[in-house]
Amino acid sequence: MPRDRADVVVIGSGAAGAAVAWRLASRGARVVCLEQGDWLRPGDFASEQHEFEASVRRGRHALLPNDRKREEDYPVTTGGDGPCNIVMWNGVGGSTVHWEGHFPRLHPSDFAVRRLDDVAEDWPISYADLEPFYDANDRMIGVSGLAGDPANPPRAPRSTPPMPLGRSGEALVRGFEALGWHWWPSDNAIISRDYDGRTGCDNRGRCNFGCPLKAKASADVVYWPKALVAGATLTVRARVSEILVGDDGRVTGVGYFDRRGDRQIQPARVVVVCCNGIGTPRLLLASKSARFPDGLANSNGQVGRRLMNHPSRFVEGIFDEPFEKEAFSGNPFFSQEFYETDRGRGFVRGYSLLVYRPLGPASVAWGDSEPVPWGSGHHVEMARRFGHSVGIAVMAEDLPEEVNRVELDPAAKDSNGIPAPRVTYRASQNTQLMLAHGAASARRVLEAAGASRILDSGRVMNFAHYMGTAPMGRDPSTSVVNAWNRAHDVPNLFIVDGSSFTTAAAVNPTSTIGALALRAAEGIWQQRKEWS
Numbered sequence: 337m338p339r340d341r342a343d344v345v346v347i348g349s350g351a352a353g354a355a356v357a358w359r360l361a362s363r364g365a366r367v368v369c370l371e372q373g374d375w376l377r378p379g380d381f382a383s384e385q386h387e388f389e390a391s392v393r394r395g396r397h398a399l400l401p402n403d404r405k406r407e408e409d410y411p412v413t414t415g416g417d418g419p420c421n422i423v424m425w426n427g428v429g430g431s432t433v434h435w436e437g438h439f440p441r442l443h444p445s446d447f448a449v450r451r452l453d454d455v456a457e458d459w460p461i462s463y464a465d466l467e468p469f470y471d472a473n474d475r476m477i478g479v480s481g482l483a484g485d486p487a488n489p490p491r492a493p494r495s496t497p498p499m500p501l502g503r504s505g506e507a508l509v510r511g512f513e514a515l516g517w518h519w520w521p522s523d524n525a526i527i528s529r530d531y532d533g534r535t536g537c538d539n540r541g542r543c544n545f546g547c548p549l550k551a552k553a554s555a556d557v558v559y560w561p562k563a564l565v566a567g568a569t570l571t572v573r574a575r576v577s578e579i580l581v582g583d584d585g586r587v588t589g590v591g592y593f594d595r596r597g598d599r600q601i602q603p604a605r606v607v608v609v610c611c612n613g614i615g616t617p618r619l620l621l622a623s624k625s626a627r628f629p630d631g632l633a634n635s636n637g638q639v640g641r642r643l644m645n646h647p648s649r650f651v652e653g654i655f656d657e658p659f660e661k662e663a664f665s666g667n668p669f670f671s672q673e674f675y676e677t678d679r680g681r682g683f684v685r686g687y688s689l690l691v692y693r694p695l696g697p698a699s700v701a702w703g704d705s706e707p708v709p710w711g712s713g714h715h716v717e718m719a720r721r722f723g724h725s726v727g728i729a730v731m732a733e734d735l736p737e738e739v740n741r742v743e744l745d746p747a748a749k750d751s752n753g754i755p756a757p758r759v760t761y762r763a764s765q766n767t768q769l770m771l772a773h774g775a776a777s778a779r780r781v782l783e784a785a786g787a788s789r790i791l792d793s794g795r796v797m798n799f800a801h802y803m804g805t806a807p808m809g810r811d812p813s814t815s816v817v818n819a820w821n822r823a824h825d826v827p828n829l830f831i832v833d834g835s836s837f838t839t840a841a842a843v844n845p846t847s848t849i850g851a852l853a854l855r856a857a858e859g860i861w862q863q864r865k866e867w868s
Contacts, residue, residue: 342368342569343867344860345590345604347576347619350430351846352833352853353610354559355473359857361568365864368602369568370592372575373408373427375556381546389698392434392544399423399434399544408573410750410757412614416740417762420645423800424612428572429556431612431800432846436543437525437552438667438690439479440843441470441851444489445676449839453677453684456736459838460810460819463489469851469858477553477850478531481523487672496528496536498668504659504726505668508691511785517673522690524667525553525846539662544695574600577754579607579623579632579829587632587829593752605867606828606860610853613643613802613834617742618757620806620831633823633831636813639806640743642736644840646799647763649771650692650704651778652727653787654720660693661723667692674777675842683769685733688842689778692727700725705791728781729799730774732767733842736804763796771796801845803837820859821852828867832856 344360346353349371361367391397400423401409412422425433444463449456471492481494498521501509512519526543529536537551550557564570573595580601582588589603609616617640621631631639671689674681694700700722701708708717740761748756763771775792782790809815812824821836823829832853834845841848 339600339602341589341603341605342366343604343864344368344606344608345370345602346608346610347590348430348610348612348615348833349428349555349560349570350610350612350833351432351555351849353430353608354555354563355476355850355853356608356610356832356857356860357568357570358559358563358566359854360861361563361566363861365861367563367568368604369570370574370576370590370602371428371570371572373425374572375428376433376546381548389696401426407751408575410754411748413745413748413756413758414761415758416760418796420759420761420802421798421800422614422759424614428560428570429554432554433546433556434544435554435846436667438670438844439477439481439523439525439847440670440688441488441523441847442841442843443675446839446841449685455684456839457807457809457814460808466848466851466855469854470847472854473847473850476558477525478527478534478558479523480526480528482521485520487518487520487675494523496531498522499524499526499528499537500539501668502660502693503657504693505691507655507657507659507785508726508728508781509669511781511783512671514784515780517671517781519669519671521669522667523847527551527553575750575752575754576619577622577752579609579619581623581625581627581632581826585627585826587826597752606830608830608832608856608860610833613805613837614742614757614759616831616833616835617805618744618755621744622755628825633806633816633825633829635825636816638814638816641738641741642804642807643740643742643759643761643802644734644736644804644837645740645761646801646840646842646844647732647734647767647771648797648799649730649775649792649795650727650797651730651775651782652703652705652725652791653782653785654789654791655724655726655786656788657724657786659723659726672842674774681769681773683766683773685735685766685770686842687730687732687770687774689774689781690729690731692729694722694725694727697722703791705793728778730771730778731799731842731844732770732774734803734840735764735766736807736839737764742805768796799844801834801840803834803840803845806831806835807838808836809838821856822859830856830860
């Protein structure tokens with residue numbers, strides 16, 4: 337039975353959906369958010385389990401939905417020469433539940449890569465357009481860090497001080513300083529001191545799966561309590577199967593399956609899709625109608641195309657000196673020495689170098705670069721590495737390419753019978769060259785820092801940041817949404833998440849996703865006279 341019509345229906349409760357819901361509810365809109373997962377409650381966190389390291393690799397806490405196989409998860413099939421490692425969380429807060437909280441912004445140059453480097457397309461907005469919304473999102477999150485980074489535009493003092501470098505971080509600072517290369521304490525969405533009623537981080541462990549202290553600013557901790565107080569409604573275990581369209585070409589609401597598997601309809605004046613760079617094109621492509629036979633907002637065939645990710649390579653250093661054995665939270669610092677294009681390097685665009693520490697003993701044994709070998713020498717090698725290792729991750733900018741895409745799988749379906757997404761991806765030659773250069777740079781830092789041994793498998797991995805499958809742009813023939821995240825094809829449909837990115841940059845996307853969401857919500861509110 338149809339429910340009362342909402343002003344705005346938001347699909348997905350993660351970084352984008354939560355911010356949109358809070359902003360619009362605070363303005364006075366009647367907002368209903370539909371989330372296919374549920375709340376993750378205290379005691380459910382993998383980080384509170386003794387077997388935490390194993391639990392994020394298998395079982396109900398696994399980072400990969402294909403491994404978890406919970407009812408609220410949906411399968412993702414993959415193809416291509418280098419298929420993506422599909423990591424996401426279906427539940428309140430979305431994938432901010434298991435992110436590590438690294439919170440950098442895009443550079444001004446990232447919005448103008450066509451003009452500067454003659455690749456991809458320019459964003460229809462600039463850094464200046466987004467800056468006030470970056471600032472507003474920072475205040476909500478309570479970012480830890482240090483203002484004054486010379487590689488980035490000036491910004492306000494951070495809400496709390498930077499996360500600790502640790503002895504391992506201090507060792508790598510030596511390496512960057514010896515080379516004269518840029519480094520700076522990271523902005524992290526993890527409060528290092530008490531802030532806004534939340535308890536500061538005590539460095540009890542890594543943040544991949546749940547923070548019982550609420551120091552890590554996942555959307556369920558930061559935005560949703562305030563959105564609910566403002567009057568937003570959050571319906572969990574509600575899996576949207578299609579977005580409904582009227583004869584006039586406007587969306588009229590959504591159809592979804594409730595927790596019992598019964599079909600429900602939620603009418604709405606405006607629909608906002610916030611399902612990430614894989615889930616959003618999946619839903620749009622599944623929402624076929626006589627008016628949109630190839631999927632909603634897909635008259636130009638661009639939905640699901642030009643998937644971008646953050647290809648990566650991990651280089652680890654083993655040191656003779658002892659480091660901390662506890663698993664410090666967050667990424668302590670990063671370098672953007674090679675962020676901007678220098679064609680003398682043989683590739684366009686650039687990368688970030690992120691310093692990271694092992695999760696714990698099991699993670700050291702598994703190894704990001706090379707596993708500790710089994711056999712008679714296992715314990716000797718473990719003692720050599722554990723408490724003596726630190727790594728540098730190369731995060732490369734991914735360029736949009738037609739070959740990388742999200743489609744509907746012809747056979748695989750979720751527990752409600754909705755087609756699963758199929759992700760096809762391969763790393764380009766530009767990416768391969770960039771990662772090779774980044775790995776050589778990481779090796780130089782580790783050598784300069786005094787590493788006695790360096791491990792590098794050469795594997796191309798990824799950071800599971802899904803972007804670009806419904807990009808914004810000025811030209812309706814080549815983009816899906818406009819500068820305010822409004823669909824070109826459908827006047828009351830908005831797409832607000834990583835899928836709307838025009839380019840990927842070489843930084844984590846969540847800070848930008850939150851800023852875009854606040855900006856889009858403001859635009860929706862300003863256009864409220866158009867609501868039917």
